[in-house]
Amino acid sequence: MTLQEQELAAVFAHLTEEAARDPLDTQTLLATLVEGGRRLFDALGATVQYSPGGNSAIQTDGTDDALRALAAEAAGWQEGPGYDVRTTGCALIDVDVTIQPTRARWPRWTARVRDLGHGRVTALPLPAKDGPAGALVLFGPHSGSLDEKALSLARSFADAAASTLSLQREVTESRVLAGQLEHALSSRVVVEQAKGILAALHGLSLDEAFNRLRRHARSHQRKVQDVAREIVEGRDFPIDP
CATH class of the missing domain: 3.30.450.40 (GAF domain)
Incomplete structure (x- = not known):
């Protein structure tokens, strides 16, 4: 060499x-x-x-x-x-x-x-x-x-x-992609947890609970995952019927 x-x-x-x-x-x-x-x-x-x-x-x-x-x-x-x-x-x-x-x-x-x-x-x-x-x-x-x-x-x-x-x-x-996927997965988990909580509290199916969650978020111009996180954290949160 x-x-x-x-x-x-x-x-x-x-x-x-x-x-x-x-x-x-x-x-x-x-x-x-x-x-x-x-x-x-x-x-x-x-x-x-x-x-x-x-x-x-x-x-x-x-x-x-x-x-x-x-x-x-x-x-x-x-x-x-x-x-x-x-x-x-x-x-x-x-x-x-x-x-x-x-x-x-x-x-x-x-x-x-x-x-x-x-x-x-x-x-x-x-x-x-x-x-x-x-x-x-x-x-x-x-x-x-x-x-x-x-x-x-x-x-x-x-x-x-x-x-x-x-x-x-x-x-x-x-x-960057791994970070985005991790964030997306975390958000999905929080939404699923919120659906379960709403279903149990209001006697709803999981689909009905998600529809209420999404409808509330849209009517208040908020992200679904942000509303879901507040529900999971146990805040006093009224969901629109």
Whole structure:
């Protein structure tokens, strides 16, 4: 294993460690991603845009304050290689930011990058099951670019990072769903208990008890589970006939 491959393994292990933290923190994972990309590929800096599903808020980060600001502004401008790669899923390799076509394509982004002293960028997609989820942008000097082996390694790094981010997202969504199911089950249990209490107190069938409970809640513009909880807690609660 080469030194660069060893570095890749170490960075990926760090990404995995961050993804397993509780509570989950995507922003910290993105910070680990950009710093790992900068270090692994001897870049002058790196930025990331991340928006899983394409319909959530865009999270950004960079390896220094200037690049962090640029990443956030570029997402708002909807220009720059990070935006293009995040929305198309197609990599942009060794782009010269000093030439006229690039300046015309991304005028605000290019002007800012040149002021920061960067001359070339490579932007790699962060894929997900439901389409491109983000982009990692590596900044280089005015000359020099990733060789074929380094580029292949960079693609592998971006794919591995994307998988880690997707896994973290799935864990987060599973926890949210579990919480929703737990709340729904708890509410159902309370309603069933209230039905039993009403049936016993008023000589009703369970269906009749539920209809009274629901009718009362609607007439008073309240949630059924809130009314049911008050009944279960033994409050003096008159139910409409």
